[in-house]
Amino acid sequence: MKQMHNFNAGPCVLPREAVESAIEAIRNFDNTGIGLLEISHRTPGWERIMAETEQLWRELLNIPEEYEVLFLGGGASTQFFHVPANLLNKKAAYLQTGVWAKKAAKEAKFYGDVEIVASSEDKNYTYIPKNFTIPTDADYFHITTNNTIYGTEIRYDMDCPINLVADMSSDIMSRPVDVKKYALIYGGAQKNVGPAGVTFVIVRKDVLGKVERPLQTMVDYRTHIGTEAKNKSMFNTPPVFAIFVMHETLKWVKKMGGVEAMNKRNVEKATLLYNEIDRNSMFVGTAEKEDRSIMNVCFVMADKYKDKEADFMAYAKECGMVGIKGHRSVGGFRASIYNACPLESVQALVKCMQDFEAANK
Numbered sequence: 001m002k003q004m005h006n007f008n009a010g011p012c013v014l015p016r017e018a019v020e021s022a023i024e025a026i027r028n029f030d031n032t033g034i035g036l037l038e039i040s041h042r043t044p045g046w047e048r049i050m051a052e053t054e055q056l057w058r059e060l061l062n063i064p065e066e067y068e069v070l071f072l073g074g075g076a077s078t079q080f081f082h083v084p085a086n087l088l089n090k091k092a093a094y095l096q097t098g099v100w101a102k103k104a105a106k107e108a109k110f111y112g113d114v115e116i117v118a119s120s121e122d123k124n125y126t127y128i129p130k131n132f133t134i135p136t137d138a139d140y141f142h143i144t145t146n147n148t149i150y151g152t153e154i155r156y157d158m159d160c161p162i163n164l165v166a167d168m169s170s171d172i173m174s175r176p177v178d179v180k181k182y183a184l185i186y187g188g189a190q191k192n193v194g195p196a197g198v199t200f201v202i203v204r205k206d207v208l209g210k211v212e213r214p215l216q217t218m219v220d221y222r223t224h225i226g227t228e229a230k231n232k233s234m235f236n237t238p239p240v241f242a243i244f245v246m247h248e249t250l251k252w253v254k255k256m257g258g259v260e261a262m263n264k265r266n267v268e269k270a271t272l273l274y275n276e277i278d279r280n281s282m283f284v285g286t287a288e289k290e291d292r293s294i295m296n297v298c299f300v301m302a303d304k305y306k307d308k309e310a311d312f313m314a315y316a317k318e319c320g321m322v323g324i325k326g327h328r329s330v331g332g333f334r335a336s337i338y339n340a341c342p343l344e345s346v347q348a349l350v351k352c353m354q355d356f357e358a359a360n361k
């Protein structure tokens with residue numbers, strides 16, 4: 001079989017060893033003779049996986065005691081309304097850096113006033129707005145740290161005078177994060193920490209229980225925190241398969257040297273690819289340089305070569321590139337180079353761009 005290079009935006013490439021141990025666990029979980037998909041989530045072996053997974057999160061991101069780490073269903077899109085349900089009393093502030101951010105703000109409007117502090121919609125979200133003022137009378141300020149579709153990223157932990165909430169779906173575990181600067185961090189696992197099916201929520205306990213509205217049992221984060229450690233994130237049946245693969249993925253992150261090492265690797269991969277985009281006369285990057293994401297690299301054909309787009313796509317496919325078609329709202333190409341994407345894949349893409357230039361310029 002020809003070697004494939006997986007640049008899918010999500011679900012995306014996983015560490016090979018996480019996939020291999022998932023296959024084994026489906027056959028025989030924890031030497032029980034029974035498969036992972038067929039065990040009770042109340043078995044001690046599973047409770048150990050849950051506890052270890054939380055521990056890995058705490059260790060890798062250095063999550064302080066006063067924060068809870070939850071694994072829920074419903075994807076990041078469900079958090080778009082869980083967050084305001086739990087935290088919004090009167091008003092929330094949102095930074096609109098893409099359609100995910102816009103969708104998050106839309107759901108918050110069911111619960112109160114929403115102030116869009118700044119938006120980059122005027123330039124199709126190709127940059128991160130600067131010099132905005134965060135209203136101090138809002139209950140929280142919501143940001144999307146990595147804009148998966150447009151390839152822009154807020155790659156630092158900002159100072160915020162009110163509770164800071166972040167959708168980190170597509171850059172969690174790609175760099176060290178100062179968790180203390182956030183009241184709540186959430187995201188779907190399928191971009192950088194596992195397969196689809198599990199959503200992570202890291203929440204500082206003291207922000208909960210402050211809203212006046214009654215909450216449905218499943219919407220209230222406190223339900224999932226529970227009163228006993230062994231029941232955490234197990235109020236109802238947890239997505240065991242997705243959590244298991246996340247556990248294996250985080251073990252790999254740890255083995256590779258943790259989030260510092262991931263950051264170094266990711267910067268190296270992104271630099272290599274952006275350098276080629278900037279050097280190669282046939283391509284141009286779509287995001288403002290200073291806001292470029294290290295996770296999703298978006299580029300299009302240069303004006304002069306617009307008619308070559310289909311040719312490059314076909315050539316890239318021939319070279320084993322998978323998932324590089326850009327999102328329909330940006331066009332062109334997008335290479336998602338998450339943690340588990342190997343440097344060799346980025347090198348192969350760069351070579352493919354160079355060879356295409358040599359043959360077509």
Ligand SMILES: *Cc1c(COP(=O)(O)O)cnc(C)c1O
Nearest residue numbers: 075076077100148167169170188
């Ligand atoms: C993919 C994505 C989402 C949506 O995640 P689901 O888990 O599919 O609901 C939300 N925010 C960002 C930044 C994303 O990349």
